[in-house]
Amino acid sequence: MSVVGVIGAGAMGRGIAQVAATAGWEVQLFDIDDKVTEEAMAFIQKMLNRSVEKGRITDQDYRAITSRIYTTNSYEAFAECDMVIEAIVENLEIKQQVFKAVEKVVTGECILATNTSSLSVASIGSACEDPTRVCGIHFFNPPVLMKLVEIIPAVQSSNEVVNQANDWIRSWGKLTVLAKDTPGFIVNRVARPFYGEALRIYEEGIANPETIDWVMTEKAGFRMGPFTLMDYIGHDVNYKVTSTVYEAFYYDQRYKPSFAQKSLVDAGYLGRKSGQGFYNYGENEQAKNINKNEALAKEILERIVVMLINEAADALFWNVASANDIELAMTKGVNYPKGLLAWANEIGIQNCVDRLDALYDLYREDRYRCSPMLRRMGVEKSSFRL
Ligand SMILES: NC(=O)c1ccc[n+]([C@@H]2O[C@H](COP(=O)([O-])OP(=O)(O)OC[C@H]3O[C@@H](n4cnc5c(N)ncnc54)[C@H](O)[C@@H]3O)[C@@H](O)[C@H]2O)c1
Incomplete structure (x- = not known):
């Protein structure tokens, strides 16, 4: 089973986690605030419960999807991840620190993506030893309902990373578009x-x-x-x-x-x-x-x-x-x-x-x-x- 790490369990992170788990991925959901990850899990359960009530998914789906989401407060949980998507506070320095730290625990093949709306993906990628593995994956709010995702190659991103990220996000049921790393995408x-x-x-x-x-x-x-x-x-x-x-x-x-x-x-x-x-x-x-x-x-x-x-x-x-x-x-x-x-x-x-x-x-x-x-x-x- 493919594994995605999601950093930040706020409005965007929890939605991204739900989308990925629904598509059959295992999710490691991280936040610096344990209360937020707890709230995020309760929120996801509530949303999925609503889908059960509306007949969109079965009880069995509900159990399978929720069982695929793990919460964590340690980056060590990302060791097996195929991809990590960051959705934390919109602050360049903090994002750079997080990318630097996460790169130390993931495998060499792991894709690192940012959900930033307004920062340059190149500047976030520059914090990594291997910036070719970094790209932008920009979901819209709320991620579960909004079909579109912008895929943003930075000047350093490798084509393989961008193509792989694009394929994976499409396999999650999203429509992707390719956008240049310029303000506002x-x-x-x-x-x-x-x-x-x-x-x-x-x-x-x-x-x-x-x-x-x-x-x-x-x-x-x-x-x-x-x-x-x-x-x-x-x-x-x-x-x-x-x-x-x-x-x-x-x-x-x-x-x-x-x-x-x-x-x-x-x-x-x-x-x-x-x-x-x-x-x-x-x-x-x-x-x-x-x-x-x-x-x-x-x-x-x-x-x-x-x-x-x-x-x-x-x-x-x-x-x-x-x-x-x-x-x-x-x-x-x-x-x-x-x-x-x-x-x-x-x-x-x-x-x-x-x-x-x-x-x-x-x-x-x-x-x-x-x-x-x-x-x-x-x-x-x-x-x-x-
Ligand atoms: N809200 C939107 O409409 C929207 C849409 C697209 C993209 N974005 C982008 O997504 C990102 C997240 O936005 P949001 O609206 O979900 O924010 P949010 O404030 O709802 O959630 C951010 C979460 O990140 C956590 N966090 C902060 N610093 C952290 C750190 N160092 N490590 C781990 N977790 C940390 C916070 O505790 C919080 O739970 C931002 O980059 C934002 O620009 C937001």
């Missing part, structure tokens, strides 16, 4: 305008959060509007990702964080989890004040969608991933109603270019510069081949 890069441009429209006083959310769900087909989604993710988390991506891109204006969101973080209005974000949760929930003006809805929709398309096209321009992987990442990783490149084809590439140029002419901000990928395709009158 695919999803957390391409999705930025969904939040950023919505915040900008709100800050300019063009529309309130309710209206923007209504447009993006009812007119554009997203499952959640940007403000509802940010409230759900938590403004502390969402603002941190935006700020990290912004810094990592050497302060490219396209990723500039928003003062409106910073104010919420400063105030402790973190969203659903604190009872207040852009919306009020609980007793004080307000009535929604939606402006359903057609022209306004069109302006909001086009502006956010065209900025998302520009980001997807630019990711392709910089070879972050293939066109098909970018489409798969956004439809399966964050449930977009359709792939952004297919959406660009539908709107017409030159129409996207014109819309971006109009925004650029108005604001004269680098934020609205059109990707060379789109501009070139507009001139050539071509469309994305998907």
Whole structure:
């Protein structure tokens, strides 16, 4: 039986452990805090119990899956592991220390992977004596439900390691995409305008959060509007990702964080989890004040969608991933109603270019510069081949 070590039994680690055990792997689940591993086991049992109740798995499956998960507070338990996936606190120094220590106990063949969302995989791998064995395996939250996993080769990773990691994660029932080791990989890069441009429209006083959310769900087909989604993710988390991506891109204006969101973080209005974000949760929930003006809805929709398309096209321009992987990442990783490149084809590439140029002419901000990928395709009158 193949064995995976999971370091960190928090939100991500416990989900990854459940996915692996369900796929028939033995799991060694580690956390520095014993209470967390206990909670994680109870959580996994609760989730699996629910699956039994819903008839998705049998009692026998339940027993088999849970019996494959072992908890540990010692790295020695990783001695037999084929792969170790790290899902601890997002801090480079701590991750590097952990990789250094874990490398001492595992075999020479063991793959070491990080679930980091925002750190460079190369910097984590550099802590190892053999950095060729390190790659990124980026699950989405919650790992059990989200189909997508981004596989990220670092500059040091060997092809064998990346191919093997990819095969194993696919055998766990996941859809994988290959992403370059660049800030935000695919999803957390391409999705930025969904939040950023919505915040900008709100800050300019063009529309309130309710209206923007209504447009993006009812007119554009997203499952959640940007403000509802940010409230759900938590403004502390969402603002941190935006700020990290912004810094990592050497302060490219396209990723500039928003003062409106910073104010919420400063105030402790973190969203659903604190009872207040852009919306009020609980007793004080307000009535929604939606402006359903057609022209306004069109302006909001086009502006956010065209900025998302520009980001997807630019990711392709910089070879972050293939066109098909970018489409798969956004439809399966964050449930977009359709792939952004297919959406660009539908709107017409030159129409996207014109819309971006109009925004650029108005604001004269680098934020609205059109990707060379789109501009070139507009001139050539071509469309994305998907
Ligand atoms: N939460 C998400 O939506 C999400 C999505 C994708 C990736 N990630 C990434 O996954 C990683 C974990 O995120 P999370 O949300 O599960 O965090 P979390 O805070 O829920 O869990 C982290 C766990 O790591 C443990 N830990 C901290 N330092 C440790 C150490 N030195 N050794 C062992 N365990 C240690 C903590 O006790 C905690 O239980 C981060 O790198 C994060 O960026 C998170």
